[in-house]
Amino acid sequence: MRVPLSWLREYVDLPAEVGGREVATRLISAGLEVELVERLGADLTGPLVVGRVLAIEELTGFKKPIRYCQVDVGEANGTGEPQNIICGATNFAVGDKVVVVLPGAVLPGGFKISARKTYGHVSEGMICSSRELGVGDDHDGILVLPPEHEVGTDAITLLELLDEVLDIAVTTDRGYCLSMRGVARETATAFGLPLRDPALLDVPGAGGAGQPVRIEDEAACDRFVARTVTGVRPDARSPIWMRRRLQKSGVRPISLAVDITNYVMLEIGQPLHAYDRTRLNGTIVVRRAAAGEKLTTLDDVERTLHPEDLVIADDRGPIGLAGVMGGADTEIADAPQEARSPLAPEGTTDIVIEAAHFDAVTVARAARRHRLSTEASRRFERGVDPAAAGAAAQRAVDLLVLLAGGTAGEGVTDLGTPAAPATVELRADHPDRVAGVTYGREVVVRRLQEVGCSVSGSDVLQVTAPTWRPDLTDPNDLAEEVLRLEGYESLPSTLPKPPAGRGLTEGQRLRRRVGRALAGAGYVETLNYPFVGEKALDGLGLPQDDPRRRAVRLANPLSEEEPLLRTTLLPGLLETLRRNHGRGGHDLALFETGLVFRPTGQEPAQIRPPVTRRPTDEEVAALNAALPAQPRRVAVVLSGAREPAGWWGGERPALWADAIEAARVVAREARVELIVERDQHAPWHPGRCAALRVRRDGERRLAGHAGELHPRVVKALGLPERSCAMELDLDVLADAAGGPVVGPHVSTFPVATQDVALVVDNAVPAAEVEAALRAGAGELLESVRLFDVFTGEQLGAGRKSLAYALRFRAPDRTLTAEEATAAREAAVATAVSRTGATLRS
Structure with a gap:
C-alpha cells in the first residue's frame, strides 16, 4: 500500500515538522512493515x-x-x-x-x-x-x-x-491497512492524535425504488449495497487532485467513474464496482456460476467459469466475477467518442454503484483459479469491513454528484446481515503475563479502545472487536495489540529460566559433542537437502534388493529428479564434495549429521483427519505409526590430502584408515568402543571396507561402515580418485553407551611396558589380534597400542608382523618384572591359540 503523506494529513493533523521518515518510524514501532519512504520531487526546482x-x-x-x-x-x-x-x-x-x-x-x-x-x-x-x-x-x-x-x-x-510516499508491505492479518482509513488510524494512535474517519458519513437507510438485487448465496455474500446516480456527464474528467492521489498510490487514472471507485477503495478500503445502468438487464443476482458459463472480464479475456465461482449476474447471465473483476458487457463508457459498445453510443449517463462484502476464501480461490489478482481481490482476501459498504457507496455517490453533475437516486438497496463481531473474554492481566511487563488494566483498556474495540468488565474484560478487525478472535490476538501499541522495544530482554533438571537431552548433547569433535579433527559441516533420486542411488552402486532403495516417495516433490527422501547421508555429502572439487577445492573433509528415512513397507495406511478440529489421540497415534523409521546418522567424506605438505614433510593423502579414524572420533564422544571388521558393502571398495560394530548386552550390533569408495562409484559420481567415506548410526551408538559415565580409578603406581611382535596371516585383522591380547592379559592390562606393521620376504608370503605396546599397572602396588612378564606371556598365549600367531623374535 502506497500512502502519500499529503493525503494522510487530511485525516490526521500531523505537525508540519513531522516528515515521512518519522511517520514510518512510528508505524514500524506499531508493527507495520514500511519498506520505503519515497520523496517525490526531491530533485525538482522551479519555475x-x-x-x-x-x-x-x-x-x-x-x-x-x-x-x-x-x-x-x-x-x-x-x-x-x-x-x-x-x-x-x-x-x-x-x-x-x-x-x-x-x-x-x-x-x-x-x-x-x-x-x-x-x-x-x-x-x-x-x-x-x-x-x-x-x-x-x-x-x-x-x-x-x-x-x-x-x-x-x-x-x-x-x-x-512535492510529496512523500510511504510504501507499506501489508501482512495478511492487517488488511485494514490497505486503505488510507486504516493507515490513518494507526498513525493517529502512534502520535496520540484524533482521527477524522472518512467512513463517518450520513448514510440513508434502505428503502425506495432502488436497483433490484437478490442474494442467492448469503454465506459467500453477507451484504450488498447498490446506489444509483443519473444524469452523469459522460465527458466529465477526474480533477487533477484525484488523479495525482491515484498516481502516487500506484493506480493509473482511467475515467471519472472508474477513478472514483478506485479513490474510494483506497480511501475507505471497500472495493466498489460501477455498472452502466442502461446495460443491465433485470435484477442483479449474486449466485454461484453454472457449469460452462462464460464471462468476458474488463481485461477483454473470455473466462470459463467454475461452479465454485461467485458471480454477479443479471437476466442475461454473469456480468462480473464477484470481488475480483467486473464484466465488459456493463462497462462504463467514458465519453461519446470513446464509447466501446453500440449499446451506449452517447457514453454512460446512469451508473449503479456496487459495494458488497464477499467471503475471503471464495474470492481468494476464484482469483487463483483464474490467475487474476486485482486490487479488489487482494483486499477481500485479507478482510474488508462489512460495516463500511454503505459509507463507501455514499462517498462514491457524493463524488459523482459533485464532479460529474449527476443526481443521486432516492432508492437505497442494502441487503444481507453480516455476522456480528466476535466478543472475547480477556483477563485484564493477560497482556502482562504474555509480555512479562506490568501494564495495568487502564493501559490495556485504553489500547484496545484505540484499536476500535468496545471493552467492558473489570478483572475479566468483555472485548468486542471492531468490524474492520476480523483477525481479533483470541485473547492472544488482543494481547498482541496491547504489546505492539505500547512498543515492542519497551519489552525487557530476559533469559528464560527453565525448571531445575531441564536442558538438553542426552541425544542433543551427543550430537553437539560429535559436531565439535569432527570440527576439531578438521572436518567442515555441511547441510544438504534430504531429497534424492534414483540416479543418485544408482551412482552408489546399490543392488536392487538393497534396503536403502526402499525410499519414501514425496507426493509433491520440489524437483521431479529428486522425488525420494534419503535413506543414507552419502548422496548429499558426495554431491557437495563433487561440486567443491570442481570449483578448485581439492583437499576436502566434510561431515553432516541428520535424519534418514527407512520405511519397512509394513507401515499402516496414512489417515487424513479433518481440518475442522484437532485430531484425536488415536488419530495422532495412527499418523505416527504411518511414519517411516527416522534414525539419526553422521557421515564424513574425504578426498585429496589429509595432511598438507610443509616444512615438516610432504603431504599425506586421505586413506580408508582416516575414514575409520573419523568413526572412532565419533565413538569416543558416544563413550563406546568400536569393533572394526573387514566387510563388503556398497558403495565401498570390497578390499578397503570396514564394518563398524558396537557391543550391547553381549551382542555385537552393526553401527555403520567406513572405507574407500569403489572406483566405479567414484567414476559414476564424478568424484576425485581414492575418495573415502564413513557413515554411522548415532542412535545405535547412544543405545550402546548405556548409563551414565563412571570415572576410572587413577592409579598412582608406575606403569610397566612390554612390547610384543606377532606374525599372523594377512587375512587376520589387527583388531582380532588386539582382542585376543586383551582377553589373555587379564586385569593388569591398562592399554594395548598397535605401533608397527611389517611385511617382508623373511616373514614369508602372505604373512605380516604386528607390533603392540602393552601397558600394565596395578591399582594398589608396584608391579614386579615377573608379574609384568607373566601377564605378557598370558596375552601372547591367548593370541597364539585364537589367531594362529607366532611370536616374532
Whole structure:
C-alpha cells in the first residue's frame, strides 16, 4: 500500500515538522512493515508554471514534426511576454493549457533547463509531458491541463509534485491497512492524535425504488449495497487532485467513474464496482456460476467459469466475477467518442454503484483459479469491513454528484446481515503475563479502545472487536495489540529460566559433542537437502534388493529428479564434495549429521483427519505409526590430502584408515568402543571396507561402515580418485553407551611396558589380534597400542608382523618384572591359540 503523506494529513493533523521518515518510524514501532519512504520531487526546482498556447508554427525540413510555439506564462517570466518554445509533440492546440518549465529550473533526474538555440530558433524553456514531470509514464504527448486553471499558476503546487510516499508491505492479518482509513488510524494512535474517519458519513437507510438485487448465496455474500446516480456527464474528467492521489498510490487514472471507485477503495478500503445502468438487464443476482458459463472480464479475456465461482449476474447471465473483476458487457463508457459498445453510443449517463462484502476464501480461490489478482481481490482476501459498504457507496455517490453533475437516486438497496463481531473474554492481566511487563488494566483498556474495540468488565474484560478487525478472535490476538501499541522495544530482554533438571537431552548433547569433535579433527559441516533420486542411488552402486532403495516417495516433490527422501547421508555429502572439487577445492573433509528415512513397507495406511478440529489421540497415534523409521546418522567424506605438505614433510593423502579414524572420533564422544571388521558393502571398495560394530548386552550390533569408495562409484559420481567415506548410526551408538559415565580409578603406581611382535596371516585383522591380547592379559592390562606393521620376504608370503605396546599397572602396588612378564606371556598365549600367531623374535 502506497500512502502519500499529503493525503494522510487530511485525516490526521500531523505537525508540519513531522516528515515521512518519522511517520514510518512510528508505524514500524506499531508493527507495520514500511519498506520505503519515497520523496517525490526531491530533485525538482522551479519555475514550473501553467501556460496557455497562443500560436503554433509548424517547422518543415526535419525528419520529425517540430513546432515553434508561443506560450503565455503570465508574469512568471518577469516580463509578461510570451515564451518561445520548440516542441516535438502534436497532441495540443492553440488555446490549450500546458505545463511550462522556464530556464533555470531543474526537472526530475537532474535535467537542467536553459534557453538554447535548436532547429534554427531559440527555445526559452520546455513544454512538459507526464514522464518529464515524474507524474506518469506517458511520454507520447504533452500533458494538457483542464481549461479552468489560471495562466502563471505554480504547477508544482497544482500538480502536487512535492510529496512523500510511504510504501507499506501489508501482512495478511492487517488488511485494514490497505486503505488510507486504516493507515490513518494507526498513525493517529502512534502520535496520540484524533482521527477524522472518512467512513463517518450520513448514510440513508434502505428503502425506495432502488436497483433490484437478490442474494442467492448469503454465506459467500453477507451484504450488498447498490446506489444509483443519473444524469452523469459522460465527458466529465477526474480533477487533477484525484488523479495525482491515484498516481502516487500506484493506480493509473482511467475515467471519472472508474477513478472514483478506485479513490474510494483506497480511501475507505471497500472495493466498489460501477455498472452502466442502461446495460443491465433485470435484477442483479449474486449466485454461484453454472457449469460452462462464460464471462468476458474488463481485461477483454473470455473466462470459463467454475461452479465454485461467485458471480454477479443479471437476466442475461454473469456480468462480473464477484470481488475480483467486473464484466465488459456493463462497462462504463467514458465519453461519446470513446464509447466501446453500440449499446451506449452517447457514453454512460446512469451508473449503479456496487459495494458488497464477499467471503475471503471464495474470492481468494476464484482469483487463483483464474490467475487474476486485482486490487479488489487482494483486499477481500485479507478482510474488508462489512460495516463500511454503505459509507463507501455514499462517498462514491457524493463524488459523482459533485464532479460529474449527476443526481443521486432516492432508492437505497442494502441487503444481507453480516455476522456480528466476535466478543472475547480477556483477563485484564493477560497482556502482562504474555509480555512479562506490568501494564495495568487502564493501559490495556485504553489500547484496545484505540484499536476500535468496545471493552467492558473489570478483572475479566468483555472485548468486542471492531468490524474492520476480523483477525481479533483470541485473547492472544488482543494481547498482541496491547504489546505492539505500547512498543515492542519497551519489552525487557530476559533469559528464560527453565525448571531445575531441564536442558538438553542426552541425544542433543551427543550430537553437539560429535559436531565439535569432527570440527576439531578438521572436518567442515555441511547441510544438504534430504531429497534424492534414483540416479543418485544408482551412482552408489546399490543392488536392487538393497534396503536403502526402499525410499519414501514425496507426493509433491520440489524437483521431479529428486522425488525420494534419503535413506543414507552419502548422496548429499558426495554431491557437495563433487561440486567443491570442481570449483578448485581439492583437499576436502566434510561431515553432516541428520535424519534418514527407512520405511519397512509394513507401515499402516496414512489417515487424513479433518481440518475442522484437532485430531484425536488415536488419530495422532495412527499418523505416527504411518511414519517411516527416522534414525539419526553422521557421515564424513574425504578426498585429496589429509595432511598438507610443509616444512615438516610432504603431504599425506586421505586413506580408508582416516575414514575409520573419523568413526572412532565419533565413538569416543558416544563413550563406546568400536569393533572394526573387514566387510563388503556398497558403495565401498570390497578390499578397503570396514564394518563398524558396537557391543550391547553381549551382542555385537552393526553401527555403520567406513572405507574407500569403489572406483566405479567414484567414476559414476564424478568424484576425485581414492575418495573415502564413513557413515554411522548415532542412535545405535547412544543405545550402546548405556548409563551414565563412571570415572576410572587413577592409579598412582608406575606403569610397566612390554612390547610384543606377532606374525599372523594377512587375512587376520589387527583388531582380532588386539582382542585376543586383551582377553589373555587379564586385569593388569591398562592399554594395548598397535605401533608397527611389517611385511617382508623373511616373514614369508602372505604373512605380516604386528607390533603392540602393552601397558600394565596395578591399582594398589608396584608391579614386579615377573608379574609384568607373566601377564605378557598370558596375552601372547591367548593370541597364539585364537589367531594362529607366532611370536616374532
